[in-house]
Amino acid sequence: xxxxxxxxxxxxxxxxxxxxxxxxxxxxxxxxxxxxxxxxxxxxxxxxxxxxxxxxxxxxxxxxxxxxxxxxxxxxxxxxxxxxxxxxxxxxxxxxxxxxxxxxxxxxxxxxxxxxxxxxxxxxxxxxxxxxxxxxxxxxxxxxxxxxxxxxxxxxxxxxxxxxxxxxxxxxxxxxxxxxxxxxxxxxxxxxxxxxxxxxxxxxxxxxxxxxxxxxxxxxxxxxxxxxxxxxxxxxxxxxxxxxxxxxxxxxxxxxxxxxxxxxxxxxxxxxxxxxxxxxxxxxxxxxxxxxxxxxxxxxxxxxxxxxxxxxxxxxxxxxxxxxxxxxxxxxxxxxxxxxxxxxxxxxxxxxxxxxxxxxxxxxxxxxxxxxxxxxxxxxxxxxxxxxxxxxxxxxxxxxxxxxxxxxxxxxxxxxxxxxxxxxxxxxxxxxxxxxxxxxxx
Amino acid sequence: xxxxxxxxxxxxxxxxxxxxxxxxxxxxxxxxxxxxxxxxxxxxxxxxxxxxxxxxxxxxxxxxxxxxxxxxxxxxxxxxxxxxxxxxxxxxxxxxxxxxxxxxxxxxxxxxxxxxxxxxxxxxxxxxxxxxxxxxxxxxxxxxxxxxxxxxxxxxxxxxxxxxxxxxxxxxxxxxxxxxxxxxxxxxxxxxxxxxxxxxxxxxxxxxxxxxxxxxxxxxxxxxxxxxxxxxxxxxxxxxxxxxxxxxxxxxxxxxxxxxxxxxxxxxxxxxxxxxxxxxxxxxxxxxxxxxxxxxxxxxxxxxxxxxxxxxxxxxxxxxxxxxxxxxxxxxxxxxxxxxxxxxxxxxxxxxx
Numbered sequence: 001x002x003x004x005x006x007x008x009x010x011x012x013x014x015x016x017x018x019x020x021x022x023x024x025x026x027x028x029x030x031x032x033x034x035x036x037x038x039x040x041x042x043x044x045x046x047x048x049x050x051x052x053x054x055x056x057x058x059x060x061x062x063x064x065x066x067x068x069x070x071x072x073x074x075x076x077x078x079x080x081x082x083x084x085x086x087x088x089x090x091x092x093x094x095x096x097x098x099x100x101x102x103x104x105x106x107x108x109x110x111x112x113x114x115x116x117x118x119x120x121x122x123x124x125x126x127x128x129x130x131x132x133x134x135x136x137x138x139x140x141x142x143x144x145x146x147x148x149x150x151x152x153x154x155x156x157x158x159x160x161x162x163x164x165x166x167x168x169x170x171x172x173x174x175x176x177x178x179x180x181x182x183x184x185x186x187x188x189x190x191x192x193x194x195x196x197x198x199x200x201x202x203x204x205x206x207x208x209x210x211x212x213x214x215x216x217x218x219x220x221x222x223x224x225x226x227x228x229x230x231x232x233x234x235x236x237x238x239x240x241x242x243x244x245x246x247x248x249x250x251x252x253x254x255x256x257x258x259x260x261x262x263x264x265x266x267x268x269x270x271x272x273x274x275x276x277x278x279x280x281x282x283x284x285x286x287x288x289x290x291x292x293x294x295x296x297x298x299x300x301x302x303x304x305x306x307x308x309x310x311x312x313x314x315x316x317x318x319x320x321x322x323x324x325x326x327x328x329x330x331x332x333x334x335x336x337x338x339x340x341x342x343x344x345x346x347x348x349x350x351x352x353x354x355x356x357x358x359x360x361x362x363x364x365x366x367x368x369x370x371x372x373x374x375x376x377x378x379x380x381x382x383x384x385x386x387x388x389x390x391x392x393x394x395x396x397x398x399x400x401x402x403x404x405x406x407x408x409x410x411x412x413x414x415x416x417x418x419x420x421x422x423x424x425x426x427x428x429x430x431x432x433x434x435x436x437x438x439x440x441x442x
Numbered sequence: 443x444x445x446x447x448x449x450x451x452x453x454x455x456x457x458x459x460x461x462x463x464x465x466x467x468x469x470x471x472x473x474x475x476x477x478x479x480x481x482x483x484x485x486x487x488x489x490x491x492x493x494x495x496x497x498x499x500x501x502x503x504x505x506x507x508x509x510x511x512x513x514x515x516x517x518x519x520x521x522x523x524x525x526x527x528x529x530x531x532x533x534x535x536x537x538x539x540x541x542x543x544x545x546x547x548x549x550x551x552x553x554x555x556x557x558x559x560x561x562x563x564x565x566x567x568x569x570x571x572x573x574x575x576x577x578x579x580x581x582x583x584x585x586x587x588x589x590x591x592x593x594x595x596x597x598x599x600x601x602x603x604x605x606x607x608x609x610x611x612x613x614x615x616x617x618x619x620x621x622x623x624x625x626x627x628x629x630x631x632x633x634x635x636x637x638x639x640x641x642x643x644x645x646x647x648x649x650x651x652x653x654x655x656x657x658x659x660x661x662x663x664x665x666x667x668x669x670x671x672x673x674x675x676x677x678x679x680x681x682x683x684x685x686x687x688x689x690x691x692x693x694x695x696x697x698x699x700x701x702x703x704x705x706x707x708x709x710x711x712x713x714x715x716x717x718x719x720x721x722x723x724x725x726x727x728x729x730x731x732x733x734x735x736x737x738x739x740x741x742x743x744x745x746x747x748x749x750x751x752x753x754x755x756x757x758x759x760x761x762x763x764x765x766x767x768x769x770x771x772x773x774x775x776x777x778x779x780x781x782x783x784x785x786x787x788x789x790x791x792x793x794x795x
Contacts, residue, residue, distance in 0.1 A: 204637045205639040205640060207636065207637075208641075209635075210544055210545065210567055211544040211565050211566030211612055212544050212566070212567075216636070280548060280552075281545025326521075327541065327544075329543045330543060
């Protein structure tokens with residue numbers, strides 16, 4: 001990898017994506033996309049191929065704005081055996097993702113300007129944009145506020161103690177007030193620790209039968225309800241990470257109907273897997289929030305369909321085999337997600353592609369503050385003048401998930417052996433074809 | 443345990459009969475597993491079950507290796523998976539696993555290729571041999587044999603106590619219901635599993651209400667920390683609602699059987715005097731545990747052979763192996779100093795453990 005890294009191929013000055021169907025927030029049209037010096041110059045059918053241009057064949061493919069993943073654990077610094085900024089960004093690129101939000105629960109956590117700058121430095125050479133999220137509280141201990149203004153000055157737009165929720169309602173209220181003043185968004189991992197305890201899976205019929213300690217749906221729901229009340233009280237923007245239960249989504253649905261500035265994401269595993277997956281005690285199915293029963297899975301799908309949910313985010317959580325292959329209750333929660341999320345959405349959701357792309361590109365871009373409206377380049381329409389961040393995928397192509405072939409340093413995908421529909425053919429990041437014909441270029 | 447059918451259970455109990463008979467001999471050692479190596483991997487403290495399994499294996503002339511949490515390489519940071527792969531590479535035929543985490547035996551089964559895996563209790567999940575020895579003990583109290591098996595159909599069984607955290611209860615429920623018994627769980631709501639969806643049981647929070655109707659009362663241990671405010675306000679409050687006190691025992695109908703998997707907390711879930719009642723089978727449970735574990739080891743490892751004797755199944759043919767087994771190989775017993783060969787019921791030995 002390091003030799004590839006140093007021999008970074010030169011970015012072609014002229015690139016043409018030919019023969020595909022452009023699909024973005026402006027609609028669908030057959031068009032080629034001409035990119036020069038990183039910027040889209042022309043989008044039209046039957047474009048002339050300039051001499052010396054690199055051609056990306058998009059026959060049968062959808063050409064979309066690059067995907068934006070709001071929830072990714074890159075594990076650097078601290079757990080580089082599980083993932084690094086480089087390997088995680090490669091996995092992202094292979095998944096059609098041109099921007100990730102890197103969660104701050106690294107070791108040490110991203111709660112200081114030095115820590116944030118460190119990850120930003122490591123990300124300069126990444127295969128996608130890495131937007132660093134900052135911690136809400138110092139050390140993610142939930143006791144006092146992290147220097148949010150200093151982090152915001154470095155470009156941090158999203159703050160979260162993800163991995164755990166801010167347990168104190170009083171502190172969360174102060175954080176929301178402070179965040180509103182800074183114009184940044186707080187993102188909550190909703191889990192009341194007194195209810196979740198050390199629950200290894202969803203508390204219900206399966207946990208009871210398997211003799212595993214469970215965490216009830218209410219552990220998530222009480223914090224969603226609490227934080228909606230706090231968002232109402234403070235007027236601050238609040239984003240709910242990885243919601244997983246029917247009632248959580250009902251609460252968000254009602255809050256939105258009341259006009260509150262709350263947004264929500266769900267993870268692919270919560271619309272594709274149920275708590276029954278734990279029956280074999282394989283810790284690859286351990287995740288937090290846990291896999292839920294079928295009626296919650298159906299509710300997540302319904303939330304995606306009716307607009308309650310704004311984004312699909314992976315909660316990509318790599319764990320090296322020696323850390324994950326433990327007794328179920330001792331194993332850390334988390335699953336890989338970056339390389340399978342688009343295919344899972346295409347395969348499993350009964351939604352039009354335009355809706356899936358809204359959930360995976362321009363809507364999350366806006367939540368992360370990475371969209372053109374916020375001064376960024378992500379989730380922009382495929383139109384002349386935009387920086388070229390593109391995801392080119394074949395919505396009909398099928399492939400089998402092979403853990404060994406994933407670019408992530410870890411192997412903890414719960415979809416091993418599963419046949420999925422929808423394959424990323426090319427990913428263009430700032431005009432560079434970082435993935436070509438399904439292969440990472442560096 | 444959930445996978446065992448009534449026929450499977452009946453077979454295990456029949457084979458156990460043979461080993462109960464072996465236990466009564468002056469020299470209770472048989473060569474059934476000679477040349478086989480069995481390892482116990484107990485990563486959660488348990489003297490009783492480990493001694494019972496190790497004695498069972500040694501009585502069948504298996505070589506027995508013992509890994510314990512404190513002394514094994516796991517303490518040095520070796521992963522469970524590496525430990526298991528090492529055990530298999532050594533050429534061990536069966537590993538008997540006790541672990542505080544539910545599902546570990548199931549995980550291990552996926553990691554090994556040849557080695558049999560026997561669950562000696564995993565977290566709150568299952569403890570199959572405990573349930574089997576309970577069933578054996580009830581069957582024995584009913585006179586043994588096929589006739590006694592028929593009495594499980596419609597038998598009213600109350601399982602009382604901390605069902606939520608009990609691997610024993612989960613195995614018992616599967617075992618009793620497979621044989622047609624009607625199981626009622628008796629516990630405060632906090633000590634029941636969070637969901638009983640799909641469980642073939644009835645539930646009551648009123649022990650007194652079922653006392654006069656049940657045929658079997660199976661008690662579970664209440665760990666002291668669970669009776670100190672976390673799940674139940676006080677142990678005293680627990681005992682007054684769910685303990686088998688002397689006065690409750692007096693209301694049981696005649697012939698009601700009382701079981702407890704041990705270790706008992708006298709004065710909490712069971713009054714000391716109650717353990718002396720004729721219906722109390724607690725010592726028999728321990729004694730039968732040895733024979734049932736011998737039967738399980740035999741059925742899993744003694745492939746191609748027959749149990750030493752089958753007193754209750756005259757219709758079955760005793761092959762050559764059976765005939766050989768009927769004459770315990772005394773010489774094989776000589777290399778094993780750990781076994782008490784004074785005769786007498788094995789249960790006493792196991793019970794002391």
